[in-house]
Amino acid sequence: MASLTHSPAWNALEAHARAGKAIHLRDRFAADHARFSAFSLDAGPIFVDYSKQCVDAETMRRLFALARQQDVESNRDAMFAGQHINRTERRAVLHTALRDRLDRAVFDDGKDVMPGVRDVLRRMREFSNGVRHGEIRGFRGGVFTDVVNIGIGGSDLGPLMVVEALEPYRTDRLRSHFVSNVDGAHLARTLQALNPATTLFVVASKTFTTQETMANAAAAREWLVQGLGDVRSVEHHFVALSTNLEATGRFGVVPARVFEFWDWVGGRYSLWSAIGLSIALAVGMDRFDELLDGAYEMDEHFRRAPLEANAPVILALLGVWCSNFLGIDTHVALPYDQSLHRLPAFLQQLDMESNGKRVDRDGLPVDYDTGPVVWGEPGTNGQHAFFQLLHQGTRICAADFIVARDTHYPVGNQHQLLLANCLAQSRALAFGKTETEARHELERQGATADATAELAPYKTFPGNRPSNTLVLRKLTPATLGALIALYEHKVFVQGVLWNIGSFDQWGVELGKQLAPEVLSRLRGESSAGPMDASTEGLVAKLTTATTAR
Ligand code: F6P
DSSP, rough: OOOOGSSSHHHHHHHHHHHTOOOOOOHHHHHTTTTHHEHHHHHHHEEETTTSSOOOOOHHHHHHHHHHHHHHHHHHHHHHOOOBTTTTTBBBBOOOGOOOOOOOOOTTTEEHHHHHHHHHHHHHHHHHHHHHHHBBTTSSSSSOOOEEOOOOOOGGGHHHHHHHHHHGGGGGTTTEEEOSSSSSHHHHHHTTTTOOEEEEEEOOOOOSOHHHHHHHHHHHHHHHHHTOOOOOGGGHHEEEEEEOOHHHHTOOOOOGEEEEEOTTGGGGHHHGGGGHHHHHHHHHHHHHHHHHHHHHHHHHHHHOOOOGGGGGHHHHHHIIIIIISSSSEEEEEEEEEEGGGHHHHHHHHHHHHHHOOOBBBBBBBBBBOOEEEEOOOTTTTTGGTHHHHHHHHHSSOOOOEEEEOOOSOOOTTHHHHOOOOOOHHHHHHHHHEEEEEEEEHHTTTTHHHHHHHHHHHTOBOOOOOOOOEEEEOOOHHHHHHHHHHHHHHHHHHHHHHHTTSSSOOOHHHHHHHHHHHHHHHTTTTOOOOOHHHHHHHHHHHOGGGGOOO
């Protein structure tokens, strides 16, 4: 394939970006009163406004031409059809099968995966109902009061983010905890308030070999056995969610307490699988089903809507436009919803682990930027922290504002305040305040001529900083499912546009490989050879008692 950067669609976009560089969003809005309706759409239960992006109709035409040139539609169909599009791991990518709500077959290597999917969902329902209703109990007969999910990355962030988001649907009788960090503080602090007799551990790990998770699970098992004084308690208090049934058995989880998933479910795409058991325990299986329904609705939108009306495709194209043609290399996720406070962290893994790649699908180095730096915080807190840089810094960040029309928490008029802040911020980013406007404002406030001249530059906002606004009717299991699926597909489309494989993660391996060598040095064991001087020096600092101050 010709290099992407020399392809017709790419060149056309570059020329268009050069020609339109000077056009400010103020001018774009002034020139086109139908801009809001032209650049917004409904995707299932989510409304997407992208009118505050630095685009016009011609930009969008050229972006859709890029999507067609890169075969987005056939790549999408290949994913849904179970083709092995995860080339380097030689796997299908079928997280969509986990939420397929139709009674149809989905094949991987000629085998219908759906009977297995349905069976695990049925078992998740049985088990979560049993625990929630107090029928499935601890070793000494205690009703479970606390569930501790032990996992990391996709085996933590997805379920954690969803459980936090669906707080209004949770029951007080069963508290949820998530332990991910290998730092003993995370487990120790979680366990200190818990009673082993009423605590259920859910060990979530696709591979069941991840060092952090295995260390935490082993420590939790010890805590349990010590607390209950009997090793037989493990089979009553431990559940495993994994593809590695041999390893779960070795750990001591009985087969009836293992919830399986499959290698065609990527870690960061796994909350829809057995990895979602902590969600089902927290909010009930009916709500979990609604989450799947919402994701399915977005899947159908992604599958069937023409590119020009396809929200994941449009968001992906806008991301590429910002990053590769406008030079904006960070993307900030701003949920104006406290319940979505872990969404930025979830999106960070989804996007950066999927598209933080430097070679293309043919193994050749790319000569263009791929995945952006993704970060974020809920509004309004971010406004009092990093929004200064968003508004007046020298770096431009593309922003996604995410907000729900209705709230679960009608406290005074606070929801209106939240909505007002959300809209005000995207408006300020887009339109800014000119130096002339800043001067007039100062004059109106009675500032002297000297003070006006001095302060006007500080009170000027350049604007023209692009954002999308995603509006949910209300944060429910279904709308949340749709929102997550929207981002999953956006990330996938971007991978196709950049011709990179979004479903492997080789970049996490080197650190994992090096850790054992460093560990043996920290333990004072001899290793194959000396490490670099910096690491040797730091090992000495960390292991020599006299250096600690
Ligand atoms: O190290 C990265 C990673 O492999 C992620 O892709 C994954 O979500 C996480 O680790 C956890 O892996 P596992 O579920 O196998 O423990």
